[in-house]
Amino acid sequence: MTIARRIAVSMAAVALAGGAAMAMQAQPEQQTNTAQSLALPDNPTLFGAALPPVVKATAIVNGEVITATDVEQRLALVALSNDGQIDTAQLDRLRQQVLRNLIDETLQVQAAAAEEIELxxxxxxxxxxxVAEQNGRTPDELAEYLAANGSSLRSIRRQVQGEMAWQRLQQAKIESTVSVGDEEVQAVLDRLEASKGTTEYRVAEIYLPATPATDAEVRQTAQNILEQLGQGGSxxxxxxxxSQASTAAVGGDLGWVQPGQLPPELAEAVTSLRPGAVSVPIPVAGGYSIIAIQDSRTILxxxxxxxxxxLKQVTIGFDPGMSEQAALxxxxxxxxxxxxxxxxxxxxxxxxNFGGQVVQSDGVSMRDLPPALQQMMIPMQVGQATQPFGSLDEGVRILVICGRDEQQPGMPSFDQVYNxxxxxxxxxxxxRYLRDLRRDAIIEFR
Structure with a gap:
């Protein structure tokens, strides 16, 4: 699994300072500052690696620079999320989308700074x-991995800074202005009680805003994303x-929802898809949505x-020289x-007896196990073991159920519905706030 896929926490970034200072050393007065005085050869032989190209600005957002390097390193993170496989024909469109994301992040950080929100x-x-620890690396090792794949730790830091700044700005400017009435919450609870026995879904969404002028381009971007997801992208x-929804920071996760809680276009798609499926781009108010059905369950x-x-997991390995017949x-x-x-x-x-290893794990949700193991373990009793699974290369294992606590469903609390x-x-x-920031920004493209 790639680094980009395994990052489940918000990521951060340092805002680009913009501009570079050149240190100039004064020359002695008697020295003639001309090329002739250097006696340079006409056809010099070059040694060592070539210098990197000069980093040029791709956009300037309210005076803050976004460089081509920023765009390419973020694009590399997208490639990592798809196991490094991005269709060459899609690169230009993806690059433009990445630039738009960087512009939005810059606007979010600037808006937070204007409200004196500091990170x-x-x-x-x-x-x-x-982030590094979740991937079994130190920050230095993560930096080396990213650099080897065309990205950088700085690119990750920039993205997380945007996400953290935006979350805190929402807390300061938006959450304090939102109100939910007690009667509204009670109405939801009443509907839940009435819907007992019906199905709800764990849904994730990628939302891409579009205007009449950008509709064709956004629709094509959505189609490109769908193709990458079909090839195994995360x-x-x-x-x-x-995604331009505020759920982007949590991977688009909408949580458990009933079809009636969603816009009609999405509700129809949700009920027609099986868990694990991804929808085609769906036209919705203001843009397009791609939804993924992660799970389903029956209410209450x-x-x-x-x-x-x-659980206890027992894993056995195999000697490198062992034949397949002997291993089986x-x-x-x-x-x-x-x-x-x-x-x-x-x-x-x-x-x-088998020279294996034992790992004890408590508090494991059945739903968090791979679907094949879920189906195997649902009818199992405490004290039973699964059939062996794994591979001869990475080890074969069994899971033994040491304890099993069945969860009794209940109505969500008032506070849960309110939240x-x-x-x-x-x-x-x-x-809407981000849309206003875009409208008021001064953005120069170079």
Whole structure:
């Protein structure tokens, strides 16, 4: 899995300072400052690597520079989110979208600064450290990885700074102006009670705003994103890079929603898609949406996938010189032992017999497991082990259920409904606020 796919927290960036200072050393008066005095050869032989090209401005946003390097390094992050595979024919369109994202980030940081909202280097550094740790690297190692793939730690820092600044600006300027009445919350709770037994969905969205003048271009961008998703691209990563909804920072996640809570166009798509599916670009008010159905469940009805498990994992490996036939015979013996594990206490004995490793994990949601394992484990009882799974290269493992707590569904609390409604209204106003920032900005393209 790529670095960009595994980043599940907000990312940060340092605003571009703009401009560079040139240090000039004074020459002694007796020295003639001409090319002739250097006695340069007419056909010099060049050694070493060529200097990088001069970084030129791509856009200047209210006096702040966005360079071609900024664009290319952010584009490289998009490529990483798609395992480095981006159709050459799509690069120019993606590059333009990346530029628009950088312009929006710059406007967001500038608006936050105008409201005296400060982000300290320590806060940004802490986020970078968390990003690196989530990927099993130090910040220096992450920087080397990104540099080797055409990006940089600076590009990540810039993106997170935009996200953090925008979140705090919403808290300061928007959330305080949004209100949700008690009667509105109660109405939602009443509808939930009435809808008991119906289905709700875990939905993620990529929203791209469009005007009549940009409709064709945005529609093509949405289609390009859909094609990249079809080739294995991460929906969450593309939502972070392209979506203009305020949920972009969390990978476009809308949470659990009922079709009736969505615009009619999206509600129709949600009910027609199965979990794991992604919609075509859907025309909605003000632009286009691509939605992904991550999961579904029946409202206020018990679901075995809501169980919380305590597990022991036993993993066995294989000697490099072992033949496939011998390895498969070892797996067969491992499978037989798993069928007679004798509860969680037997997991350690199996590991000792096969020279394997044991890992204990508590509080595991059944829903967080891969779908194939969910289907296998739903009917299993405490003390039983799964059939072996994995690969001969990376190891074969079993999971033993040590504990299983079934979750009884219940009505969401008043506060939970209030918070969801409040966030939806904040999102709507945030989109309008960003639109106003774009309208009032002075942007020069070079």
């Amino acid at each position: 300290t280097p320590e806060e940004i550094n802490a986020t970078v450290v968390r 929906f969450a990563a593309y939502a972070r890079q392209y 009805t018990a679901d075995p996938r809501d169980a919380v498990l305590s 015979a070892r797996v067969e013996r491992f499978s037989t032992a798993a069928q007679n594990v004798g509860g969680c206490g037997g997991a350690d004995a199996i590991a000792a 969801q409604m409040n966030q939806q209204r904040v999102n709507s106003r945030a989109q």
